[in-house]
Amino acid sequence: MLSGAVIKMLGTGILESLYMIFVSSLIAYVIGLPLGVLLVVTDKEGIAPFPALNKALGAIVNFVRSVPFIILLIAVMPFTRWLIGTTLGPSAVIPPLIIGSAPYIARLVESSLKEVDKGVIEAAQSMGASPMNIILKVLIPEAMPSLIIGAAIAVTTILSYSAMAGIVGGGGLGDIAIRYGYYRYQTGIMFVTVIILVLIVQLIQEVGERWMRRADKRL
Amino acid sequence: MGNGYPIVQLVGLGKVFQGKNNVVKALDNINLTINQGEIFGIIGLSGAGKSTLVRCINFLEKPTSGSVIFDGADLGALSERDLLRARQSMGMIFQQFNLLMQRNALQNICFPLEIAGIPKKEARQRAMELLEVVGLVDKAKAYPAQLSGGQKQRVAIARALATNPKVLLCDEATSALDPTTTRSILNLLREINQKLGITVIVITHEMSVIEEICHRVAIIDQSHIAELGEVEEVFVRPKSKIAKQLVFSGESHIDVFEGEYKCRIIFDGRTSFEPVIANMVLECKTPVNILFADTKDIDGKAFGQMVIQLPNDETGRKRIMNYLNVNGITYEEVKGDA
Ligand SMILES: Nc1ncnc2c1ncn2[C@@H]1O[C@H](COP(=O)(O)OP(=O)(O)OP(=O)(O)O)[C@@H](O)[C@H]1O
Numbered sequence: 001m002l003s004g005a006v007i008k009m010l011g012t013g014i015l016e017s018l019y020m021i022f023v024s025s026l027i028a029y030v031i032g033l034p035l036g037v038l039l040v041v042t043d044k045e046g047i048a049p050f051p052a053l054n055k056a057l058g059a060i061v062n063f064v065r066s067v068p069f070i071i072l073l074i075a076v077m078p079f080t081r082w083l084i085g086t087t088l089g090p091s092a093v094i095p096p097l098i099i100g101s102a103p104y105i106a107r108l109v110e111s112s113l114k115e116v117d118k119g120v121i122e123a124a125q126s127m128g129a130s131p132m133n134i135i136l137k138v139l140i141p142e143a144m145p146s147l148i149i150g151a152a153i154a155v156t157t158i159l160s161y162s163a164m165a166g167i168v169g170g171g172g173l174g175d176i177a178i179r180y181g182y183y184r185y186q187t188g189i190m191f192v193t194v195i196i197l198v199l200i201v202q203l204i205q206e207v208g209e210r211w212m213r214r215a216d217k218r219l
Numbered sequence: 220m221g222n223g224y225p226i227v228q229l230v231g232l233g234k235v236f237q238g239k240n241n242v243v244k245a246l247d248n249i250n251l252t253i254n255q256g257e258i259f260g261i262i263g264l265s266g267a268g269k270s271t272l273v274r275c276i277n278f279l280e281k282p283t284s285g286s287v288i289f290d291g292a293d294l295g296a297l298s299e300r301d302l303l304r305a306r307q308s309m310g311m312i313f314q315q316f317n318l319l320m321q322r323n324a325l326q327n328i329c330f331p332l333e334i335a336g337i338p339k340k341e342a343r344q345r346a347m348e349l350l351e352v353v354g355l356v357d358k359a360k361a362y363p364a365q366l367s368g369g370q371k372q373r374v375a376i377a378r379a380l381a382t383n384p385k386v387l388l389c390d391e392a393t394s395a396l397d398p399t400t401t402r403s404i405l406n407l408l409r410e411i412n413q414k415l416g417i418t419v420i421v422i423t424h425e426m427s428v429i430e431e432i433c434h435r436v437a438i439i440d441q442s443h444i445a446e447l448g449e450v451e452e453v454f455v456r457p458k459s460k461i462a463k464q465l466v467f468s469g470e471s472h473i474d475v476f477e478g479e480y481k482c483r484i485i486f487d488g489r490t491s492f493e494p495v496i497a498n499m500v501l502e503c504k505t506p507v508n509i510l511f512a513d514t515k516d517i518d519g520k521a522f523g524q525m526v527i528q529l530p531n532d533e534t535g536r537k538r539i540m541n542y543l544n545v546n547g548i549t550y551e552e553v554k555g556d557a
């Protein structure tokens with residue numbers, strides 16, 4: 001079963017998957033992190049209340065999050081084709097992955113930042129800290145351990161989304177699992193692919209937890 | 220204690236919290252002048268509005284009426300930028316310390332300096348000096364999780380002093396600490412007041428904190444200032460009901476002796492109380508029964524009151540009154556309900 005060709009194919013699959021996860025996570029965080037921060041600070045109890053903006057952002061986030069990823073994947077295809085030039089292969093999966101995961105990341109970030117002690121924020125305000133000071137010097141650094149754990153969860157979710165992208169020929173491990181396991185009934189290869197996916201998830205989780213423990217000065 | 224320059228003035232200050240279906244009037248027409256260099260106490264029961272008041276002083280809470288004048292500037296009239304700058308001249312410490320948990324002691328003290336735009340090297344140097352002031356040089360690298368409550372409050376004090384504030388606001392700063400630690404923190408606050416000349420505003424629900432370090436006190440009750448004055452004066456002659464309640468907590472058991480002749484002797488700092496009663500008994504040759512005593516030692520002088528039961532025979536009673544009159548001791552006869 002594990003012939004040289006298959007191993008090579010799995011190797012390529014792993015690399016493609018890692019590439020998709022890495023690029024998507026990075027860009028999704030570039031969007032999701034500020035979005036999460038905005039959700040927190042513009043809240044009516046936040047440090048720069050702006051209820052109208054808060055409600056609008058919240059509604060957008062909820063809307064995107066309520067669309068099943070598989071639907072989103074197909075729905076954004078025209079956009080993907082326009083942006084990337086194709087709807088096949090790993091790069092073509094990146095736009096839907098970003099769109100699907102950024103709102104999720106925003107919610108993860110929001111919940112992490114909301115854990116920051118109100119008293120500490122008040123102390124910063126009493127020292128004349130501006131909202132920007134508070135975001136950069138209080139909210140994010142104080143929530144760092146929780147943000148790291150959130151990132152591990154987000155990356156894991158992006159990995160599972162990317163596997164789903166196999167259905168539309170997105171490349172990566174998910175693609176292999178579907179092509180061999182579903183279309184060709186080669187369950188052995190599908191099984192190996194799933195094990196690799198499980199191992200990657202374990203690895204991400206483990207790295208996230210270790211990093212969090214190292215970062216958290218409360219422990 | 221205080222040079223007469225009004226550093227903080229509250230003029231007709233009011234704060235109303237608008238709830239969904241209720242309105243809470245947390246502060247109502249508060250007028251108060253706090254002088255530079257004094258240690259000013261604000262005391263009241265839970266929910267009286269103390270925290271709201273102190274948060275109005277640095278505009279963490281915007282008053283709904285009246286104004287706050289800090290060092291000559293009306294905070295309500297300042298731009299957002301200038302308000303942030305003004306806050307750098309007001310340090311604040313809290314019951315829960317509110318240190319940044321992901322920063323060590325030194326970095327915590329650097330925090331307000333970073334906000335004020337002080338260069339890093341200079342900030343670290345200043346932070347080390349402050350650690351020395353609060354006696355924690357050896358804990359510079361320790362994170363808050365590794366410090367005791369008292370040490371955390373010392374770091375918080377150092378942090379509050381970093382930007383050379385004119386006023387230090389303390390909201391229940393010792394309420395989470397044990398009595399010994401409370402004493403050491405209060406001593407530190409007194410030292411800061413004396414050595415650095417910083418005005419200290421102390422919010423507390425404990426009378427002992429007020430008597431330990433404050434020069435003047437405002438008693439706040441149900442959103443109003445019920446009484447205001449020198450600490451000695453308020454301790455010796457509390458006028459309002461709430462002041463009496465705070466000063467003479469535990470007085471109620473006098474009621475048991477209803478119908479007897481009683482007399483309250485007031486110690487106002489001119490005498491030490493032990494010889495007074497002892498000498499009186501010796502001189503008048505009349506035994507008295509001490510029903511209640513609540514006396515405190517403030518700067519080595521006796522303050523407080525003592526309620527004694529007088530003899531039933533009139534001559535004995537007169538002799539005692541006479542003794543008190545002659546020796547210039549303040550007293551009053553107490554009726555049944557004291
Ligand atoms: N943000 C708020 N919204 C609504 N009501 C509030 C708010 N903050 C305070 N209050 C109300 O204002 C009143 C005064 O509260 P405050 O916290 O100033 O009391 P306090 O004297 O500090 O009490 P404690 O000793 O318990 O700290 C209380 O009735 C409280 O419920």
Ligand SMILES: [Mg+2]
Pocket residue numbers: 269270271391
């Ligand atoms: Mg309070």
